[in-house]
Amino acid sequence: MEIGEQVLALLSEEIVLISFLLIMGAVVAQVIARGSKKILEKIGIPKAVEGTSLERAMGKMGTSTVVMISKISMWLIIGGTILVALTLLDVNYSQQVVDVTADIFPSVFTSLIIFLAGIVLGDKAEIVVSRSLRGIKLPEVGIIPKIAKYSVIYISVLIVLGQLDVATNALVVLLGVYALSIVAFSSVAFSDMLKSTAAGLYLVLTQPYVIGDEIRVGNVKGIVQEITMLVTRVESENEECMIPNDRVFREGVARKINRE
């Protein structure tokens, strides 16, 4: 009898403690979920993710990215409390298992968040790039937004794998080669534009001629309509010319002086 009562007392004490712990965990998780939702809404996440495929998928399931993220953090905390409760109960879990789980848990969580952020950012990059290319009615141009999207996702996957301690050296090398090839190609392809921009910077800063002046560059003569970083637009009686700024630099410019 006495032994039985003691066991019951001990057990009930433990049960009270554990249930208290679980309830506390659930409450804290709820509070954190609400708080994170509010913070995410305040920093404008819903607006930022609008139109991305993740948000659309979430919308079809009747939730949203923000709700999803706050749910994930809620389940993380609940999971953590359950883990602590199990340790207290001492059920068959060896210390080692607990340690490993406690080690892995946060990194899994961060990598999940990074992965979600990567997908959202990739979508966003696709939307932004395709919007800026909207005016171009060329079917092939559709590949550029896709490239931007998958580049972002690739980088986020790399970070995630790094978080999870997976060997990513080969993938990093691949990324390096990819980035290097972009730099190499663009430095060849856009060399004229770079030159023009450098010259344009000088022209914009020193303003040797302004809009309305009559100038001559090489054999092009006319009234300046616009000076941009890349080109100077000149209009004569019946012609409109675009002079790349590096040409202005190379050939020099003559400005008509009004002596009235």
Add this chain to the structure above:
Amino acid sequence: MRGILEMVEGFISKDQVLVLLYPSVAEYEKYVESIDRRVVVVGRENVWGAESFVELPLEFEDVKEKIRFSLEGAIRNGMISDGDEVVCISKLFSNELDSFMRIRVEESQLNSGIYALFLSSKSDAGVIRDVLELVIELGKKGQNGEPVGALFTVGDAGKVMNKSCPLSYNPFEKSHVHVGDSIVNVMLKEFSRLDGAFVISDEGKIVAAYRYLEASSEGINIPKGLGTRHMAGAAITKGTSAVSIVLSESDGLIRCFKSGELVLEVDPEAY
């Protein structure tokens, strides 16, 4: 309660065109999915990837004006034609599509010229929109509560500069400001109390202020009763490809001129 969508579904007949005014992406998809009609979308820019899209750079607050300009744009783009019946769905009180109406398109009533102003001008539509928005705000608030007048020319800045002379020192010399920057709006409002015109280039650079426009007013026909500011604004657009946007000090209306003719008249309060 039945949603607007269901009501429209029961209301719209086979050959009518659905016109969505500034829907959100989700709303657009919902309507396209459930209503199998020709859909015309009106908005600032085509975020929906819609096939029939009308760019209406200014979002009018007055729903009547909004619909008028939207239908005008749709006609110009060949999406609807004279005599068609359309069902317009618009925001009215809330921030989502909450009202709809059926309208018979009559082309004769839809030629305000806002499309001629935006689409067939050489300068960037965004620049004209920015200037128009600025003038609208100026017309609404005035300068310290007093009504002000203003004159802006947009585009063909080289020619405009050669057809005008400075009234005073040009505050925008050696500067690189563009319309649409928020700080510039404040600056322009301050400068607008001074006489003369603002000259803005095709790409939105503010070239000069205090310009006296010297264009000849020969052959310019503007409505009687408008003053010298309107005359100068109209005349400068005759020999150049510029448009001019004039805020009247006396009646508070905004008038836009192109090729020497009045193309648009808007009341800033309607916006």
